[in-house]
Amino acid sequence: MVPNSLRRSGARVNDWVENLSETKFAYLVLAPTLVIFTAIALWPILYTFQTSLYADSFSQFHGAFVGLQNYVEIVTGQRGAILIRPFFDLSNPFQSILPTTIIYTVLSVVLITALGFVQALVLNKTFRGRSIVRTAVLIPWAVPIVIQGMIFYLMFIPGGFGTQILHDLGLVGARPLSNSASTVGIVTLAAIWKRSAYVALIVLAGLQSIDEHLYDVAKVAGASRWQQFRMITFPQAVPTLMVAMLLTSIGSMRVYGQIDAISNCSTMPSMTCAVVGTFNGSLYGTASALAFLTALLIGSVSMIYLVVLSRSRAGGI
Numbered sequence: 001m002v003p004n005s006l007r008r009s010g011a012r013v014n015d016w017v018e019n020l021s022e023t024k025f026a027y028l029v030l031a032p033t034l035v036i037f038t039a040i041a042l043w044p045i046l047y048t049f050q051t052s053l054y055a056d057s058f059s060q061f062h063g064a065f066v067g068l069q070n071y072v073e074i075v076t077g078q079r080g081a082i083l084i085r086p087f088f089d090l091s092n093p094f095q096s097i098l099p100t101t102i103i104y105t106v107l108s109v110v111l112i113t114a115l116g117f118v119q120a121l122v123l124n125k126t127f128r129g130r131s132i133v134r135t136a137v138l139i140p141w142a143v144p145i146v147i148q149g150m151i152f153y154l155m156f157i158p159g160g161f162g163t164q165i166l167h168d169l170g171l172v173g174a175r176p177l178s179n180s181a182s183t184v185g186i187v188t189l190a191a192i193w194k195r196s197a198y199v200a201l202i203v204l205a206g207l208q209s210i211d212e213h214l215y216d217v218a219k220v221a222g223a224s225r226w227q228q229f230r231m232i233t234f235p236q237a238v239p240t241l242m243v244a245m246l247l248t249s250i251g252s253m254r255v256y257g258q259i260d261a262i263s264n265c266s267t268m269p270s271m272t273c274a275v276v277g278t279f280n281g282s283l284y285g286t287a288s289a290l291a292f293l294t295a296l297l298i299g300s301v302s303m304i305y306l307v308v309l310s311r312s313r314a315g316g317i
Contacts, residue, residue: 045295052288056082063285070289082278082286085269094180101271101297104184105252108191113245115192116199117237123200124207141197149261152190153177156262162186183267190258195251199244206240207233239309246305253298271297 052070057063073079074087086096093099123134155162156176166172176182210232218228256272259265265273271294279287
């Protein structure tokens with residue numbers, strides 16, 4: 001027999017749940033997942049920050065407590081000998097860790113999003129063989145990063161197919177992977193080849209959710225194709241494009257596999273390459289500080305995207 005007190009408690013709980021709004025009920029259902037996800041995501045970040053407050057030590061994992069000294073020395077360039085490349089130096093941005101990361105991120109996000117948007121517009125049309133084209137577009141995305149890196153490495157070694165073409169055009173030297181600026185361009189090209197299909201899939205889902213009646217009304221009103229694109233397609237696709245740009249930005253700021261496979265991180269000093277290089281050198285304090293700075297950069301950029309996205313939705317874009 002169930003005690004009456006337990007029955008009354010269960011009834012009160014049921015009444016409380018039934019009186020919740022849809023939004024509050026959704027948060028209630030998602031609460032266990034959010035708690036687990038927060039714990040899994042926050043613990044490594046907090047532990048990394050804790051490790052970054054200690055000096056580098058080769059004999060043990062933690063050296064002496066130094067507070068924010070690791071961050072100060074990294075940002076001010078006092079760790080130049082350890083990092084090999086300066087952290088922030090605008091006089092030679094392609095030899096500097098943070099500017100190289102930002103340049104690569106901006107280039108890859110703009111070009112990947114633009115090409116992915118164009119691919120989505122094409123794939124959203126009805127034509128013979130569309131399913132085959134959609135499958136073909138996904139092939140680069142399915143190629144493993146290591147294999148893709150080796151493909152581009154072999155293309156741009158001295159005498160490689162890509163090297164000969166770009167060298168004849170005067171865009172690169174005879175050894176493009178030995179030059180930081182050329183390496184950034186090659187890694188960006190590899191990222192475009194691989195990830196534009198992923199953006200195309202995201203944008204395609206957004207395009208297919210647009211109400212077709214809007215186009216019917218526009219045609220009746222005499223709107224041209226360009227006017228339909230400018231007044232209906234693009235505004236409706238903006239939220240999806242923002243999500244695609246957010247995911248591409250996060251992936252670009254933490255990219256490592258492509259850089260390592262193509263240039264072995266020797267000529268493209270990204271933040272992730274600096275983290276892995278210092279960690280492999282048992283410089284755990286420096287590596288943790290760099291990793292936490294990378295997390296701060298990704299978090300800041302993500303918050304900017306989310307604010308812009310929320311405002312665009314509130315404004316009815």
